[in-house]
Structures are given as C-alpha cells and as structure tokens.
Amino acid sequence: MDLERFCAxxxxxxxxxxxxxxxxxxxxxLAVTAARAGLSVLIVEVEGKSGLAECFGQPPLSYDEAELxxxxxxxxxxxxxxxxxxxxxxxxxxxxxxxxNSGALEIVATAVPGMKDILVLGKVKQxxxxxxxxxxxxxxxxxxxxxxxxxxxxxxxxxxxxxxxRKQATDVVELLSDPARCQVVLVTVPEETPVTExxxxxxxxxxxxxxxxxxxxxxxxxxPIDGLGADPMLPDDDSDADVATLVAAARVRLDLAAxxxxxxxxxxxxxxxxxITLPFLxxxxxxxxxLETLADAFxxxxxxxxxxxx
Amino acid sequence: xxxxxxxxxxxxxxxxxxxGHRVxxxxxxxxxxxxxxxxxLAxxxxRGGRRTVVVTIDPAKRLAQALGLDDLSNTAHEIxxxxxxxxxSAVPGGAxxxxxxxxxxxxxxxxRQYAHDDAQAQRILDNAxxxxxxxxxxxxxxxxxxxxxYELHATERFDLIVVDTPPTRHALDFLDxxxxxxxxxxxxxxxxxxxxxxAGFRVGSMAAQTFLRxxxxxxGTEVIDDVLAFFRAFEGMEEGFxxxxxxxxxxxxxxETAFVLVTSPRRDAVEEAAFFAxxxxxxxxxxxxxxxxxxxxxxPCALPDVLRAHAEALLAGDQERRGxxxxxxxxxxxxxxxxxxxxxxxxxxxxxxxxxxxxxxxxPELAHDVHDFTALRAVAAHLT
Numbered sequence: 189m190d191l192e193r194f195c196a197x198x199x200x201x202x203x204x205x206x207x208x209x210x211x212x213x214x215x216x217x218l219a220v221t222a223a224r225a226g227l228s229v230l231i232v233e234v235e236g237k238s239g240l241a242e243c244f245g246q247p248p249l250s251y252d253e254a255e256l257x258x259x260x261x262x263x264x265x266x267x268x269x270x271x272x273x274x275x276x277x278x279x280x281x282x283x284x285x286x287x288x289n290s291g292a293l294e295i296v297a298t299a300v301p302g303m304k305d306i307l308v309l310g311k312v313k314q315x316x317x318x319x320x321x322x323x324x325x326x327x328x329x330x331x332x333x334x335x336x337x338x339x340x341x342x343x344x345x346x347x348x349x350x351x352x353x354r355k356q357a358t359d360v361v362e363l364l365s366d367p368a369r370c371q372v373v374l375v376t377v378p379e380e381t382p383v384t385e386x387x388x389x390x391x392x393x394x395x396x397x398x399x400x401x402x403x404x405x406x407x408x409x410x411x412p413i414d415g416l417g418a419d420p421m422l423p424d425d426d427s428d429a430d431v432a433t434l435v436a437a438a439r440v441r442l443d444l445a446a447x448x449x450x451x452x453x454x455x456x457x458x459x460x461x462x463x464i465t466l467p468f469l470x471x472x473x474x475x476x477x478x479l480e481t482l483a484d485a486f487x488x489x490x491x492x493x494x495x496x497x498x
Numbered sequence: 499x500x501x502x503x504x505x506x507x508x509x510x511x512x513x514x515x516x517x518g519h520r521v522x523x524x525x526x527x528x529x530x531x532x533x534x535x536x537x538x539l540a541x542x543x544x545r546g547g548r549r550t551v552v553v554t555i556d557p558a559k560r561l562a563q564a565l566g567l568d569d570l571s572n573t574a575h576e577i578x579x580x581x582x583x584x585x586x587s588a589v590p591g592g593a594x595x596x597x598x599x600x601x602x603x604x605x606x607x608x609x610r611q612y613a614h615d616d617a618q619a620q621r622i623l624d625n626a627x628x629x630x631x632x633x634x635x636x637x638x639x640x641x642x643x644x645x646x647x648y649e650l651h652a653t654e655r656f657d658l659i660v661v662d663t664p665p666t667r668h669a670l671d672f673l674d675x676x677x678x679x680x681x682x683x684x685x686x687x688x689x690x691x692x693x694x695x696x697a698g699f700r701v702g703s704m705a706a707q708t709f710l711r712x713x714x715x716x717x718g719t720e721v722i723d724d725v726l727a728f729f730r731a732f733e734g735m736e737e738g739f740x741x742x743x744x745x746x747x748x749x750x751x752x753x754e755t756a757f758v759l760v761t762s763p764r765r766d767a768v769e770e771a772a773f774f775a776x777x778x779x780x781x782x783x784x785x786x787x788x789x790x791x792x793x794x795x796x797x798p799c800a801l802p803d804v805l806r807a808h809a810e811a812l813l814a815g816d817q818e819r820r821g822x823x824x825x826x827x828x829x830x831x832x833x834x835x836x837x838x839x840x841x842x843x844x845x846x847x848x849x850x851x852x853x854x855x856x857x858x859x860x861x862p863e864l865a866h867d868v869h870d871f872t873a874l875r876a877v878a879a880h881l882t
Contacts, residue, residue, distance in 0.1 A: 291685050295682060296713050298631055298682065353717050421828060429799040438828050441834075
C-alpha cells in the first residue's frame with residue numbers, strides 16, 4: 189500500500205497498547221514515517237512523562253507545541269490540563285492555583301466519570317478540525333485505560349443529560365466513529381500474554397467504542413540472520429569464540445524467533461487485522477538512528493500491506 | 499554476577515529479606531513481571547514454613563487461574579500444598595493463600611466499618627458520586643491495596659503478606675496516588691459549603707458557591723447534587739478515615755515492611771525503579787531488594803565489534819568452504835546477544851549502585867510465560 193495514502197487514511201490515529209510494548213517508540217516511528225511521506229504531524233502525549241521527546245533527543249514536552257524533527261511537532265495534553273482549560277473556557281474566569289490545588293477539580297472530574305478523557309478527546313477534535321496537522325497522533329494511555337478512554341464518551345452520554353459537556357461527548361463520539369477521521373493502531377510484542385490482552389482490547393474497542401482499528405504493530409520481532417543454524421561449525425582458526433558458545437547462542441535466537449512466529453500466527457488467527465512488524469534492536473538505547481531504522485521498517489511494513497479494496 | 503558480594507560490602511539474599519519481614523511490597527512500573535515476582539516470593543515464604551498470603555491486583559488470566567483466583571476472590575483463599583510443595587521438600591508449618599483485590603468491595607467494607615449506623619453506610623453506598631470514586635478515581639486502587647494489606651496485617655492470621663501493586667506506568671503512583679482519595683475525602687471547599695456561613699468563612703464560602711454554580715452549568719445540577727449528598731452523608735466519618743489512612747501509611751513505613759523493587763533491564767523500567775528508590779530514600783525508607791526479570795546472559799568471550807569483524811572477514815574470504823556463511827551467521831548472532839546483555843548490564847549498574855546494601859536477584863528471560871506452579875517454582879528458585 190502507498191505510504192502517503194496509508195498515513196492519510198485517518199486524520200487522527202490513536203496508538204494504544206499495554207505497558208512495556210514500546211507504544212511510545214512506535215508512535216515516534218509512525219510520526220517519522222508520516223513526515224517522510226510529506227505529511228505534517230502533531231503528536232499529542234496524554235499521559236505525560238513518556239520519554240517521547242527523548243527518542244528525538246529533545247527536551248521534555250510541554251503544553252505548547254515543540255518541534256521534535258522536521259515535520260513532527262509534539263505537545264502534552266493531560267486530562268488535568270484539558271479540564272482546567274475547559275472550565276476556564278466555560279465561565280470559571282480564572283482557576284486560581286489555590287482552587288486547582290485544593291482538589292476541587294478532582295471532585296468535578298470524579299463526579300462525571302470519563303469527563304477528563306472526553307475533554308482530552310474534545311481538544312483533539314478541536315486540533316483535528318482546526319487543521320493543526322495533516323496527522324494527529326495520540327500516544328494513548330496504557331491498554332486497560334485505553335479502552336475506558338475510548339468508551340468514556342458513550343458512557344457519559346448516558347450519565348449527563350444536558351450541558352456543554354454532553355455536547356463535547358456527542359462530538360467526540362462522532363469523531364471516533366468515523367474511520368476517515370479516526371482510527372486506533374494497537375501495539376503489542378509477539379509474546380503470549382500481550383497478544384491475549386491485545387485481542388481482548390481490540391474486541392472491546394471495536395464493539396464498545398465503535399472505533400475503526402488500523403493494522404496491529406508487532407514490536408520487538410527478532411530479525412533473522414541469513415544462514416543461521418544451531419549446528420556446530422568447525423571454527424576456522426584460533427577463533428574468538430568456542431563452538432559450544434556459538435551453538436548455545438544460536439539456539440537462543442532460533443528458539444526465540446520460533447516462539448515469536450508462533451505468537452504472530454496466533455494473533456493473526458484470533459484477530460483478522462493486518463500486522464506490521466518492527467524489529468527488535470540489539471544495539472544501544474533508543475536514539476535518532478534507531479528511530480530511523482524503525483521508520484524504515486514501518487514503511488516497508490506498510491508497503492507490504494494489501495491495498496484497501498474498492 | 500551481581501549476586502556476588504562487592505568488595506567491602508556483602509549483600510543479603512532476597513530469601514533473607516523475605517524471611518526477615520512481615521510485609522513485602524513489590525513495586526515497579528507495569529509490564530516487568532511484578533505479579534509473577536510477588537507470587538514467587540510468596541511461594542518462597544510458604545516454603546520457608548510461614549503462613550503467607552499474596553495480594554494480587556490485576557493478574558493475567560492464566561496466572562489468576564493457576565492461583566485459583568476469580569471475581570470472588572477479595573478474601574484470601576488457600577492454595578493446596580501439593581501445588582507449591584509437590585515433593586514435600588518445604589519447611590513444615592507453611593501455608594500459601596492468595597487474593598485478587600477488589601477495590602470497590604474493599605472500599606464498601608471500610609464505609610460500613612466507619613459509618614455511625616447502617617443507614618449512613620447505605621446512603622453512601624447508594625450514592626452515585628461514591629460509586630464513581632470507588633470505580634474510577636485514579637489512586638483508589640492503590641489506596642485499597644494498602645488498606646487490604648492493613649486489614650490482613652490486623653487479623654494476625656499471616657506471618658508474611660506479599661503485596662503486588664497496580665500496573666501503572668509510574669512506580670511512585672503507589673505512594674502518591676492514595677493521597678488523591680484522602681484529599682478528596684478531606685476536601686475543604688465542599689465542607690465550606692455545608693458549614694453555615696460564619697464570620698471569617700464567608701469569603702471562602704462565596705468562592706465555593708461561585709465555583710459550584712459555574713461547574714453545575716457545565717455538568718448539570720444533578721451531578722453536583724450527588725456530590726453534595728455524598729459529602730453530607732460522609733460527614734463525621736472523615737476523622738475515622740484519616741486515622742485509618744495514617745495507620746496504613748505507618749505500616750508501610752515500619753521496619754516490618756520491605757519494599758522490593760521489580761524491574762526488567764528495559765531503560766524506562768530501570769528509570770522508574772530509580773525514581774522510586776530515590777523517593778524512598780528521601781523518606782528514610784529503604785529498598786530492601788531488587789528483582790530484575792528477563793535478563794539476558796552474557797557471553798564474555800570477545801567484544802561484539804571483534805565478533806562482527808570476524809563474521810565480516812569470513813564472508814569476505816573463502817566462500818567455497820562449506821559452512822562459512824553459517825559460521826559467519828553464528829558470529830554475528832553472538833555479537834548481537836552479547837551486545838544486548840552488555841547494554842542491559844550497563845543500564846542496571848546505575849540502579850544497583852543507587853539502592854545501597856539491598857539484596858539483588860536476576861531472573862533470566864524464560865522460554866514461556868509464567869502461568870502455572872511449575873514455572874512459578876522455577877522463578878522462585880532464582881529468588882534466593
């Protein structure tokens with residue numbers, strides 16, 4: 189499938205996955221991929237303190253947009269921030285520090301479950317409608333919360349009958365239900381429990397929130413080495429490693445790769461969505477070079493996708 | 499490697515930390531195997547002859563099944579001995595119990611305990627705002643985990659209580675998040691509304707009224723009515739709750755309690771563990787143990803660069819010889835794995851330096867998910 193078309197499928201893409209699967213890394217890689225395809229990207233960090241800016245070698249994010257890379261901007265938009273901004277826009281002239289710290293806002297948010305989530309999504313809708321970028325990427329809360337995050341709008345429509353918050357919720361439901369405007373990209377690693385939980389999350393999101401699901405990103409796939417086997421090879425000369433060690437190490441990689449393939453097959457069977465695989469990186473910690481490698485893999489994965497039928 | 503005593507300093511073993519405390523709290527970011535570690539530590543406790551209970555929070559389905567947990571498991575139930583001591587090699591006298599925290603039930607029990615009478619309790623339990631707090635306020639789960647610990651400790655039924663903590667991104671949420679609930683219950687703004695206007699309070703009251711009216715315009719008056727009804731119903735219980743919360747925190751701070759940090763070699767997990775260790779140090783608590791899951795072994799033969807160069811030389815050289823490509827592949831592979839293990843060691847080194855004379859255990863990357871007792875016992879064997 190064409191890279192530019194893929195990235196332009198939905199204006200808002202929500203990246204979700206359980207803790208530890210590399211959701212933030214995948215968000216960064218997807219942003220770089222989209223920027224390469226010529227799109228302007230805005231990443232919205234919902235949880236704060238995610239290490240996203242660090243991937244790009246930039247200082248931590250703030251409520252104001254910052255450029256992480258040519259074509260890629262980012263900002264935070266935490267539920268607390270969204271709540272304060274919303275209340276200030278709706279008649280609470282200025283929420284003093286004292287009030288904000290008094291916990292009164294917490295009470296308001298708790299009184300209407302999902303309110304903060306809806307305000308975050310409402311703000312995202314504002315960004316999308318206002319053309320803030322060709323692609324708005326949301327680095328969503330970890331899996332369990334992602335589901336409630338997306339379900340919150342419908343839940344609220346049941347609980348709140350009137351008022352501006354209800355209007356917000358309605359608009360958010362509209363945004364989420366339209367695949368041209370929004371889709372969710374789930375991230376996992378090829379291991380048993382994460383795959384099980386991803387499948388559950390996928391069904392919960394599709395059934396409960398009515399949001400379209402994009403391809404699943406399977407992160408951390410061990411790349412194959414051409415010709416690797418676990419047979420002992422007679423080493424050539426005074427080698428740097430003995431036969432037993434070489435064989436043991438080969439065994440580790442081959443077994444791991446086999447287990448991962450098994451989980452990817454299982455995922456495909458349980459959830460009929462295309463998969464994009466990203467490689468496990470053996471070399472140093474995540475930095476710009478690694479991000480480019482992941483973006484390359486992402487682009488290759490997209491190219492391998494079947495084009496959407498007419 | 500890191501289990502060996504450093505020059506001039508001997509580390510205790512994880513087993514001795516478990517044996518030497520009545521409460522073990524497993525902290526760390528989500529996705530590092532905390533629940534598995536908590537269960538394994540509990541098995542160790544039981545095998546050491548102690549009556550042990552593990553409080554789990556959100557166990558993966560299959561692990562929950564192995565531990566006999568389902569939706570009705572907010573009270574401790576016993577796990578038959580044959581599962582954690584199949585060959586009767588454990589010290590006699592031990593027992594293993596497990597429970598899966600139900601935060602709402604735990605909160606309901608607290609309300610019934612501190613209400614003046616059944617009527618007051620029921621008014622609260624029926625209140626929509628209360629149900630929201632119990633169900634969706636972040637921090638309630640952490641608060642109730644600590645409360646459950648306190649409850650179990652008070653029964654004196656157990657020699658050892660191992661507590662898993664909720665799988666949030668920030669390890670510190672376990673210490674910080676409960677304050678949200680405490681603050682909410684203690685909230686002065688709403689208290690001011692209910693106090694008849696007195697001299698000196700009038701201004702505060704006005705601000706609160708204005709605030710509430712503005713908020714009601716946004717969320718509707720029914721919602722605000724529920725909030726006010728809750729605080730009216732809760733009146734008189736604040737003191738009890740506050741005292742209880744203090745006692746809970748004192749238990750966490752006592753010398754009977756050991757914090758065991760659980761992490762994996764992943765950079766973000768190590769970072770979260772380091773934040774946690776630093777915060778504990780500020781409060782004069784100490785990390786008593788560190789468990790690192792999913793560690794990859796070292797292959798200290800030659801440096802990765804040397805190994806890769808060797809592979810390249812092979813590929814550039816005599817291609818006719820059988821097995822050259824295969825051998826080169828093995829060298830490249832070895833370089834990858836050694837590079838990974840070295841990177842993990844570097845990431846962990848800083849953390850291990852930071853935690854003082856705590857016990858450290860490394861658990862290797864395992865071939866399968868841990869969701870039965872055979873696997874749990876295998877993990878426990880590494881936590882010595």
